[in-house]
Amino acid sequence: MLAYRHQFHAGNFADVMKHALLARLLVALGRKPAPYCYVDTHAGIGRYDLRHEWSQKNAEHEAGVALVWQRADAPPDLAPWLDIVRDMNPEGRLEHYPGSPEIAQRLRRAGDRMVLSELNPADQATLKANMAGLRGVSVVAQDGYKTLSSHLPPSERRGLVLLDSSFDRAGEFTRLVQAVRLAHERFATGVMAVWYPLMDPSAMRRFERSLHECGVRRILLLELSVHPEDWRASLRGSGLIVVNPPYGFDREARGLLAWLAEALAPQAGSSRVQWLVPE
Ligand SMILES: C[S@@+](CC[C@H](N)C(=O)[O-])C[C@H]1O[C@@H](n2cnc3c(N)ncnc32)[C@H](O)[C@@H]1O
Incomplete structure (x- = not known):
């Protein structure tokens, strides 16, 4: 329990996908003048030094952010996330x-809060x-x-x-579905993004089925597969x-994920964007 440290994985392909999409969602929320609240249930440390020995151990960022951050042909929809990465590395060395809190902190406006x-x-x-020292940011020491x-x-x-769980306990997919239902009961109009790893096909089918049956509508599923043969x-x-x-x-994400794949x-990358439960 709690053996997981995100420092080992920061900037890997899964972070790239999650953070590029997170930035799009935050940009969309910022289009209306009314303030919003960003809740990050599994926040990690906020930002990561990739020179740290834990990041260097498997150098997961080399098969992730390193492959895309300097691409001149990146689609414009990637800009909100890419601009942050580039801004944090002004010397041209990655x-x-x-992390997700740093992305949200940089994209929020003066009146937007973060938990x-x-x-x-x-x-x-x-x-x-x-x-x-940042106003409107609460760090809470509790189970997400x-x-x-x-x-x-x-x-x-x-x-x-x-909801970006570290998936270090059995039964996490069940917990995610319960969390989607609970969050929806309490905040039906809120946007919720839930990360998950692609596991074996039967586990994925069970997860999709239980989301289908949980009573929540407007659920979009987005996936990026990089090692399809090697699960x-x-x-x-x-x-x-x-x-x-x-x-x-959905349309935006389709183009963005196809480019990232x-x-x-x-050779092997592919992506999927599908309404699991429509309106
Ligand atoms: C995948 S990492 C988060 C990465 C972060 N969201 C980002 O994108 O930069 C998951 C984090 O959740 C923490 N964690 C694990 N179980 C938790 C729980 N039940 N409640 C809150 N945090 C938890 C871990 O310590 C870890 O830092």
Whole structure:
């Protein structure tokens, strides 16, 4: 329990997919003047130094952000995330990578709030230090699933919940579906993005079926597969479920993920964007 440290994985292909889509969702929320609240249930430390020995161990970022951050032909929809990565690495060497809290912090406007929960005490302390002095940011030391009950609905009645579990306990897919149902009961109009790893096909079918049956509508499924033949050995791909995506997000995501699949895995990569449950 809590052995997972995101420093080992920061900037890998799964982060690229999740963060590129997260940035699009936040940009869409920022189009209306009313303030919003961003809730990150599994926040990590906020931003990552890729020179750290844990990041260097398997250098997962080399098969992720390193393959795309300097591509001149990246689609414009990637810009909100790419601009942040480039801004953090002004010398042209890839040394820093933004986690989800850093992305949200950079995209929010003056009146938008952030609630970040992180359970690992060491990571929580680093997150607090990384977010120190910022107005409208609360770092909460509690289980992210409890944060859904304690912080939803937000007083703004507009917002985005990111649920980015480390998948280090059995039964996580079941917990995710329960969380989608709970978050929807408390905050039916909110946007919710839920990350998951692509596991064996039967587990994926069960997950999709239980989402179908959970009573929540407007669920968009987005997946990026990079090692389709190799699901036993490593993370073969990753997915994001988005509840209540903004208008046009499905079309945007289709182009963006098709480009990322080609850039991250030119031979084997593929992507999928599908309404799992429509209106
Ligand atoms: C995949 S990482 C998060 C990465 C981050 N969202 C990002 O995109 O930069 C998952 C984090 O959740 C933390 N964690 C694990 N179980 C948790 C729980 N029940 N509640 C809150 N945080 C938890 C882990 O310590 C880890 O830092």
